[in-house]
Amino acid sequence: MNRVVPALAAVCVLGLAATACSDASGGSTGAAPTSSVDATASLKGVKLTMWVAQNSVGEPKQAIEAFEKATGATVTTEVIPDPYESNVPTKLASGVKPDLMFWQPTGSTLPFIQPATNLLQLDNEDWVSKLGKTEQSLGQVDGHRYAAIVTSPAVLGVYYNKDAFAKAGITTMPASYDELLADGAKIKAKVPGVAPFFEVGGDKWPLQWQVQAQLTDLPQSFWDDLNKNKESWTNKVIVDAITKYKTKLLDAGLAQKNYKTATFVDQGKALMDGTAAMALNVTSLQSEIQATSDTAEMDKKLGWFPIANSSASAEYSPDQTNGVVAFKSGDTKRENAARQFMSFWLGPNYANYIKANKVVSVEPSVANPAGLPQTAIAQSKALATATGVFQVKALTAPDMHLALADMIYGKKTPKQVAQAAEDQFTQVLKARGVAGF
Known part of the structure; x- marks a missing residue:
């Protein structure tokens, strides 16, 4: 569902206190030194966690299963109870962080999880240039990209x-x-x-x-x-x-x-x-x-x-299933694996992913899957000239x-x-x- 974020409930009063209420970066930028990633390189023994909402638990299934098969990594999903947009900041404030997470990629919602402090910068990833014009405009705060756009808003x-x-x-x-x-x-x-x-x-x-x-x-x-x-x-x-x-x-x-x-x-x-x-x-x-x-x-x-x-x-x-963010963990191997997962999802696997989920493509070079209803095709065509809602x-x-x-x-x-x-x-x-x- 495309519920909106309960804005006040998700801000500092939920536990993102003190330094978390500012936009100071605090530590490394988490920026990638290179934009080239081998999406299917072996990751045997690497374990990643991904937070999802109750209504989006099935959304990454195809991407996860294909990635695990291609690389040997293990990606475990953890469902965060509703209301997702309120409970995620609360859990982060307790010190628990996943490697990856669905999150709404808008300038009004990304700040709730303090991207400069918590997230890997994704400015130079190999999939950024593949995105459509509207999708490229999403997932950024203060001039840096923090979210991969995996589905169309x-x-x-x-x-x-x-x-x-x-x-x-x-x-x-x-x-x-x-x-x-x-x-x-x-x-x-x-x-x-x-x-x-x-x-x-x-x-x-x-x-x-x-x-x-x-x-x-x-x-x-x-x-x-x-x-x-x-x-x-x-x-x-x-x-x-x-x-x-x-x-x-x-x-x-x-x-x-x-x-x-x-x-x-x-x-x-x-x-x-x-x-x-x-x-x-x-x-x-x-x-x-x-x-x-x-x-x-x-x-x-x-x-x-x-x-x-x-x-x-x-x-x-945009809603939370459109964007995927990756967290700074201090573990270089896991951080690089999270980047690799995004490159795999939006790279060699993307056509298979949108076919399995029956959704339109965010990449102009990847055709929409067959069998979509005409309403979906009409929406896809309208997106190029659409304007953003107040979110x-x-x-x-x-x-x-x-x-x-x-x-x-x-x-x-x-x-x-x-x-x-x-x-x-x-x-x-x-x-x-x-x-x-």
């Missing part, structure tokens, strides 16, 4: 039921958020019994996406100023986006009746059975549907299109979805949702000692 857009669109007479996909809402109103009027949108108040985290899609016209200068404490989450554009979501979609009856309690799993089922026409969500919804539906059924029933506030463009949102652009990502959940239950106004984001943003960056806060 989740893409935010609209999944739609083809039959519902046909019944509503919609043949041209909307090219702005206002057009999207207009199509929702058309579906409500012309297709009785079908909810224009399926919203997920029960799991909360997908509530943010309707707002995120509306923030795409904010210039980079806004985010630059926000990160210097010269702008605020209470900016009128953000408050207006939250207000529009509430008044023009939810209050206007464009969501299903049980939107306050419905779940992520319910969303996929409703799209496939046609009781809902649209869902604005990230790639994890596609993965959820793939678990119970084959490609042919998905292609028959579902379509996908990108949407932004004033254009037909997508957004991308990518802000120094830390507030848990806006939690405040939006309060809003749908009448506990917060749109302005109070924005203020909650501002308060948390400021508090986390103060705790991290970021200049200006």
Whole structure:
């Protein structure tokens, strides 16, 4: 799932105290002296550990098994209980470190594990130049790379039921958020019994996406100023986006009746059975549907299109399965083995890995595996011109979805949702000692 990081919970109050709350490097850089790695060199007797989340335990399986067979190394996965993004910093603060770990490769989330202090620099690895443009932009903090990008970031857009669109007479996909809402109103009027949108108040985290899609016209200068404490989450554009979501979609009856309690799993089922026409969500919804539906059924029933506030463009949102980091252990043999594992994963093994996991390629020179649903192919094409969600652009990502959940239950106004984001943003960056806060 593409849940967002609980920002405040993961910062210094969880035990990353004292020196861990600063960005000082403390010790060696862990930088690789060379970019050339023999990905299949013998590592007999070398043992590595890799931390994974409960929902990503199967993701590295093919890469691990192939690496062990090719090199003789042993890679043991350890599941960190949910919430992963909170429990990982807590465990690191206790002094325990793995050799490798899944972690969200964004500038808002990498700092939680103090990369300059804890992680190997990956600036010169042989796989960096193989990555696509968007993927190359991820995994970096303060000018250094700390994460290998093994899967493409989740893409935010609209999944739609083809039959519902046909019944509503919609043949041209909307090219702005206002057009999207207009199509929702058309579906409500012309297709009785079908909810224009399926919203997920029960799991909360997908509530943010309707707002995120509306923030795409904010210039980079806004985010630059926000990160210097010269702008605020209470900016009128953000408050207006939250207000529009509430008044023009939810209050206007464009969501299903049980939107306050419905779940992520319910969303996929409703799209496939046609009781809902649209869902604005990230790639994890596609993965959820793939678990119970084959490609042919998905292609028959579902379509996908990108949407932004004033254009037909997508957004991308990295999650923890996109990035792999390697820790400084002081054991050169294990550190080099971790580098070799990444080179193997993104090198000779990559085509096999994406085929086994049925995901799109992050390397333009490696073709997507056959049999992907058309929704996945459409998302892959949209990624090249997609813009990052606020988890990518802000120094830390507030848990806006939690405040939006309060809003749908009448506990917060749109302005109070924005203020909650501002308060948390400021508090986390103060705790991290970021200049200006």
